[in-house]
Structures are given as C-alpha cells and as structure tokens.
Amino acid sequence: MYIKFCRNYGADKKDEAGTNLSPESKLSVELEGEKGYQTQGNVFLYRVACLFLSIICLLLLLVVVILGVKLQTGSTAVCVGTEATTPENKKTSPSSDQTCSMEHCQKWFPNVQPKQVGCQQCADGWLPLGRSCFYLSKFRLSWDEGQKNCTARGGSLAVISDQTLQTFLTKKGDMKYWIGLRRQGDTWNWVNNNVLQQSYWSDDKPGGDCGVLSSGQPAKKNWMKAPCESYTYFICQLQF
C-alpha cells in the first residue's frame, strides 16, 4: 500500500515536472526493487520451511517404522514364550519346561505387567500361586528322588510357608505328596533351610523323617511323617 502510494505520488510529480526524474519517483523505484527482493526472499523462506518440514516428516516416518519393527520383535518373543508351553511344541523347544519366565517377560517389557502381554507365568501342568509355580507329580518317587526330580526342573520340593498355600495344595491334589519337609535330629526343616514354624500335622502317628501332605484329609491337619525311602507322589515348587 505504501509502495503504491509512493508510486502514484511519483507518477503525479512526473506529470507535473515533465520527463524529469523527481526524487520521489527514484524512491519509488528503489522501493520496487526492494519489493522484488522481498518476494524472492519469501520464496526462499518457503522453500527452506518446506524442506525443514519434509525432513521432520521423514524423521517421524523413520521413528514409526523403527517402533513398528521393535514392537513386532517384542511380540514375537512373547508368542515364542507362549508357544513353548503348548504341547505341540514341547518336544521341539528346548526351553519348553521353563516356558516364558518372568525374567524373559520383564526383559522385553520392563514397564509392563506380564499378565497384560499374556505371558504365562507357569509351565504347562504347573499351578501358579503367588510368586511360585507348583507341580503335583503323577508318578511316585522316594523323598530324595522327588527332591532331585524337582531340582532338575529348576525348583525344589514344596515349602508350605502359609495357610493359603496349604489350603491351595490340599485342594488341588488328590494323593499323598512329599513336601520339602524333613527331620534333622530333633527339628523339622524345610528344604530351603527354614525351621518349621506353622505346621499341619495329622493325629496319625506312623513314624518317619519326611513330611507328606495327604490331600484327602482337611487342610488343617493333613501332614504325615513317613519313611523317606517309601514311594509316593510329590509336589515341586518353582519360585520366580
């Protein structure tokens, strides 16, 4: 607007003063030149801005692709872990007995609770309770063999540390099971070296130095003392 005014003013002056170039019209020319320079500058600015935004777009696209790939890799790990627990893959997967452990899950998803990503906490045939998995055997061994068998599975004979677990194992079982309880001298100790505190001994008095949980009897009183060499089922515990 200002430029147009100057130009008109210059033109008027020119009419008045004939062909002589007045200072005003000179100013107008200068301003015109400046205007052209400004337009060129704007175009340059637009181009820079466009380039800048394009680069940002490409960067964002790259981030999306990277995140997508990363997430897919993570999901695959979860799937592998879950698959490992299905019977079909039991023979082919070397880690089938361990399945997808908590550590495995937390390694991939440090900020996510395992349940939310569907990661199984216990292997097939193992029962979850608290931060442990329990395996109730379907075959009989001596106490020592049972403990060895549990150790080979990465755990130990079960340590019944509270009433909840005692009730849980009694309810889940239907046999007599070795638990991780054994007499050493005068004291009964758990396999984790804890001294027995809360106990659920039955009134039966058959002697022996190893503890058995008898699922057929009420949870309040269903432990029996049996000879460690005798054969019965057993309960393994795996803590995670």
Ligand SMILES: *[C@@H]1O[C@H](CO)[C@@H](O)[C@H](O)[C@H]1NC(C)=O
């Ligand atoms: C546990 O014992 C059974 C029967 O003896 C055996 O078949 C199985 O391989 C053992 N498991 C482990 C992990 O040692």
